[in-house]
Amino acid sequence: MKEKLQKLTRHKFFRAILTLFSGSLIGQLVSVASSLFTSRLFTDYEIGIYTLMTTAVTLFSSIACLKYEPSIVVAEDDDEAYDLLNLCFALCGGTTLVFAVGFSVYLWYKPEIWASAGIFSLLTIAVFFLTGINDIMYNYNTRFQNYGLLSKAYAWSSTVKYSMQIVLGYFGFSTDGMKISSLTGTALGTYFHMHYLWGQRARVQIRGKEARRRMWRAAVKYRRQPLLAAPAFFVQTASFQVLNFLIEMLYGFATFGIYSLASRMLNVPITLLGNNVARTLFFKNAAEEYNTTGGYRKSLLLTTAVLAAIAIPMVAVLCVLSPWLFATFFGEAWRLSGVYAIYQAPMYGVRLIVQPLTQALVICRKQSIELFIQAAFLVCSAVVFIYCQLTGAPMETFLMLISVSYSFFYLVLYGAIFYFGKKKA
Secondary structure (H helix, E strand, O other), rough: OHHHHHHHHHHHHHHHHHHHHHHHHHHHHHHHHHHHHHHHHOHHHHHHHHHHHHHHHHHHOOOOOOOHHHHHHOOHHHHHHHHHHHHHHHHHHHHHHHHHHHHHHHHOOOOOHHHHHHHHHHHHHHHHHHHHHHHHHHHHHHOOOOHHHHHHHHHHHHHHHHHHHHHHOOOOHHHHHHHHHHHHHHHHHHHHHHHHHHHOHOOOOOOOOHHHHHHHHHHOOOOOOHHHHHHHHHHHHHHHHHHHHHHHHHHHHHHHHHHHHHHHHHHHHHHHHHHHHHHHHHHHHHHHHHHHHHHOOHHHHHHHHHHHHHHHHHHHHHHHHHHHHHHHHHHHHHHHHHHHHHHHHHHHHHHHHHHHHEEEEEEHHHHHHHHHHHHHHHHHHHHHHHHHHOOOOOOOHHHHHHHHHHHHHHHHHHHHHHOOOOOOO
């Protein structure tokens, strides 16, 4: 057993996962720890405004490069990878201009944001641009196996961002302080991401006839990315991010701020397990099993059991103790966040189990099923929004309906994953 563990830790794949996981773990721990202070330094209204600006970045930066950036990893050679890199830089600059116009219009529509953050709300545009650059550099550094840089960028970015929020909040800053912290942390992440590229900066060329010709050739070759991957990824991101806008429209910034803390805490297990360890290890094992047997049910059932063993106790504890936990750790004013967590916990438990397993659909080439499910989430959120708006239903009703409908479609998605995992005759 000891020899097997030693062999595993020497495996390059395992070391890469461990390196990436360590950076993500540090970032998530810092985020959770900082919430113990920021929940006491900022009001629910201020946190709601800040989170909504962050939501705009998260939603639209997901397609800042029209999903050309993953192609950097799988490019045929380094020359093509740099052509794609240059293309992504150009696209990120262009989409930033579009986002700037759209966000300015949104600020006019939501004057409360400007009233709270003032001119600092415009830092959201800079954060959008840097987030797009960081997504590009994540794929670039992945291609060249700079996993240490990726881990360091995430860890330092999170540490500086949340530490600054605490310091500025202590000195009386409001939403403006959170935006300054966000920009500083994101910029620091960009600094670390750029370390390796700086030595290759001569290959970054987006001006000139020859550079444009090479970028165009790469864009045409990987045209499926903006045509198929970008819409699919946007729908996937929007399926949860759109809830933030809907809740604010129905119940205001203060209620949304209370909800956002519950949502952020519930996302921690999914980020750590679903996005780093379980999904990566499951994909590797399931792919090997599929190539050998024509199915992946053994890997599927094993990973399901492991994730269920984590999700079920988590949901049970949250349903019983959430109000007390939130009031104890974040302050009595946030007890309602614990109540909201109770309504969301079952859905997040199901999501923790199912979301990492969706990589199986890549193996069997049935990704369109996940797109259908994500679209169903959007339809559900729209229907629930209209119902609550017409009836004046309270926040608890909104959360209950979202949790039930989303959980149902997650179970449908799991059924599809299980069905296509059967061995070929």
